[in-house]
Amino acid sequence: MLRRVFLLQILLGWFIAITKKLVTGISYKSASAAPLFSDVEPIIFFVAPNGNDAWSGRLEVVNPENSDGPLATLEGAKIAVRNLKSNQSYIDRPIKILLRSGTYFLSQPVLFKPKDSGSINQPITYQSYPQERAIISGGKLITGWRKEIVNNLEMWTVDLPQDSSNDWQFQHLWVNGNRRSRSRYPSQGYLQVEALDTSKDQAWHEGHDSLQYYEGDLPSTNVSTFEGAELVVMNRWVESRLPITKIDPVQRQIYFGKSSVFKLAPGDLYYLENSLDWLNTPGEWYLDRQQGKVYYLPFPEEDISTTEFIAPVLSTLLVFRGNIQKNRYVQHLKFKNITFSHTDWHLPQNASGYSQNAWGVPGVINAIALKNCTWSYCTFAHLGNYALELADYCQYNRISYCLFSDLGGGGIKIGRKLTKKTGSNISERTSYNQVVGNHFFNGGKFFHSAAAIVVVKSHHNLIARNNIHNYYYTAISVMGTWGFEPTQAYQNLIEHNHIHHIGKLSNGDGPIISDMGGIYTLGSQKGTVIRHNKIHDITALRYGGWGIYLDEGSSYITAEHNLVFRTSHGGFAQHYGKENLIRHNIFALGDQAQLHRSFKDLKFAREGNFISFHLENNIFYWQKGKFISGLGRNSQSHAIFNHNIYWKVDQPNFLLGGLAWKRWQQSDRHSVITDPLFIAPQEDNFQLRPNSPAWQLGISKIGRD
Structure with missing residues (x-):
């Protein structure tokens, strides 16, 4: 799947590159001015799956003595660059970090600070090795599957490792590079709300904590457990994810542990998900969090011995934190031809959703005080939340010719949380960012009201030549x-x-x-x-x-x-x-x-x-x-x-x-x-x-x- 996404991305970039024209009319400064000495030979570090962060990273392959070679992680490369720059004998030159093909599973997000910055003439570039593709993953492989008869169906099951480093609460699962749905009722399509409690005089922005369903809509009331089961209801311009606490078959009522974002209405669409009793369609799965056990109903063509399962454990992959009080930005970093995948993000305990654009859902790339940085020809795929977020004080950054696909949330957020007050909010200084020539599709897979591109209280941004569909x-x-x-x-x-x-x-x-x-x-x-x-x-x-x-x-x-x-x-x-x-x-x-x-x-x-x-x-x-x-x-x-x-x-x-x-x-x-x-x-x-x-x-x- 990622190979197909990569080829689509290359074709997209090629097409836009030969057809793009000079933007005119409104002045938009370049996201990063061209270096004055572009012919200077860069210093190169290598990262590979068989590398070692104790090595220098200056060798492309492991030496015969097995004593030096490439680094092993993105974090190790960042530290190696930081150490190089702190060396008094270092002469400023551009730096490139080349990542060999493979999936690099992160144990924690990689944090970039001002001291990790490049400069206009000595930018620092993180990119895949030529003709290869590195994947930065926030997930973990799940292995040890076995066949088991459950509810008269042959399923694959696995007991998850139980230790202090694992808190298995994932809401997404990717099988052989494809998103698989949690167990869902109905498996396709939606149900409609029949009626609601009208005993309270509710304003439109005050939610409900129950609804009445039509007779015959639910096939069985013998749900074995409601642990983790949710009702997802769409209303006005938002969705609400509501934990189910009780189903009353006599009154045909479903009760929730949270209130919906807005007041519901008869005819609103909804569906149920994440119960073992609703697991009856190939490609669906269920996580029993109490038992630490996953159930998966495979497609007939899938082979238990060769199928790869990845579950997300991180919500963020890269974090950029400048210090605006000291006027220090993270800047002049470039990311090229890298894939970012496998994240998850959970709603806070008191929230069932957000009032617009699923705005509270964060980006897996999360930046504050980021300046003159670029992402080009990257892929953001198989994510549980928004892909990239330029929050406070982010200026002159550029995201170009990237592919955004299979997103639980949306694509890009620019600015900070929406409020009714204007004032001198720090987010109002986010400006002059560019989103050009990207392909956004198949977003809002989990947070349905997410948008491909959201700009809030931010000025002089350019959004041009993007292809956006299926939201x-x-x-x-x-x-x-x-x-x-x-x-x-x-x-x-x-x-x-x-x-x-x-x-x-x-x-x-x-x-x-x-x-x-x-x-x-x-x-x-x-x-x-x-x-x-x-x-x-x-x-x-x-x-x-x-x-x-x-x-x-x-x-x-x-x-x-x-x-x-x-x-x-x-x-x-x-x-x-x-x-x-x-x-x-x-x-x-x-x-x-x-x-x-x-x-x-x-x-x-x-x-x-x-x-x-x-x-x-x-x-x-x-x-x-x-x-x-x-x-x-x-x-x-x-x-x-x-x-x-x-x-x-x-x-x-x-x-x-x-x-x-x-x-x-x-x-x-x-x-x-x-x-x-x-x-x-x-x-x-x-x-x-x-x-x-x-x-x-x-x-x-x-x-x-």
Whole structure:
């Protein structure tokens, strides 16, 4: 599996490398300036599975005397570099650490401090040996499997080692490089909540500690033990992971040891997992934590003598900790062509989830005060949490041409925890980071509301030319705070990304949650630009499957030259905001609507006497559903519509905001109803023909180069 991922990554990097163009418009400083003396021969250390941290690491292979050779661990290499730099005879030169192929199982995270930094002319590079691939793992091999008949099925079981170094509580298991699911009911699909306790007057953000299920939904109430069993329920835009304490078959009630994140509603989707009684599908497993025993139901083609099992034991692999009080950063480190795998992370005892983006789930790469560092052509795969987190004071870092796949959480987090207060929070100084040319797919496997890329209260970041698909929630989320107050989320550039199959995955699974966007923003973000993105197949469960979604307070944002099509609820949505410029976009084939404007948006615009948005030089093209949802006849109030093309296929007498064309046109004099003449929209080709009326309206090039 990792070999296939590696080949995909190389092809992705090659494709982007030959097609990328110079970014223009907004100034984004380089993540790491080129060294002045790039021809200086680097000092090289070698790391290999058969190495020894007591050796020098300067030899590529073990010498004949077996007295020197490569180092054995990443930690050993870091210490060797630190010792070299402290040597008075050391002359500054670039340093490379080359890791030979193999899996390097960590016993604890590797911690980098300011003294482990390189410099602009002497960077320190950690990379796989040419044409090889090193894997940094937070897991352990599980061996000693045997065959055993359990519940009338032939399973593989193993008794886990019981000693002070092992506390087996893992929630993930990888078999021959593939994620295997915990025992689950139903094995595929979801159940629906029938009813809830309504005796308490709950606000929407106050959770439930029980639910009622439909008669016949649970096949048996004779669950042998609830130890470790969970109910996972999806509600609004989050999931809640709830430990099951009791099932009452008479009242058809399931009781939890925690409350859900938000107030639940009838019809919410849920499933049960992690009980031996639900282990009946090949590829599923169950951990009996009390007995220290794992049960696995194999696929017919799997061989007990050759199958490899890896369980995660660490939640973090690399930690970077600068000292901002002393103005000392960890900086000028490079990581290239390395795979990071096999981690786990548990919710705190009092939490069942998080209010947005699974934000509290940390990254396996976790940084504070990190500067001028890069990750290129790396793979982040088979992880239980977020992959990479640039938290406080992280500046001028670059993540490029990496592959992010099979993630329990999301891909990248930039910034610090979201709060409603603005102030001078230290996270507001995280800025000028770049996420370019990466491939994100199959995320949110455990924490379903995680996003591929999340930027919070951080400015001047570049998110460009990424391919993002198969997430249950939003692809790119850029957030300030709720409302119109200025925040440190400004001047971010989101361009040339391809975003698709968000909400409903390409394999048909989902949608399971609501209120999402291909690209999502929150709060006032002056100077933020969303341009030249291709966004399609965005689907939500109840509401809010939007292509570009400007949520509460989103203001002073420009969205231009984007192609958005096949969304469940509309190509563009604005909850409420101020002076947003939406121009030269194609919004096509929305299912329920093409555009959404909430009542709150008009309310705030009237109270403040401002323009909510300028919608100019766009093409709206649809076959079913209405033009605008939310507002009806007041859709144009405190908003500018101008020089747009509207076309509902084969239905020339459609309404706009509940109004006939002549009435609508009184406030939209330069727009027209006409076929835009796409080349082949039925084949997802929305290029304009030479005789398209769009050219006469001044609509310029749209879409992703």
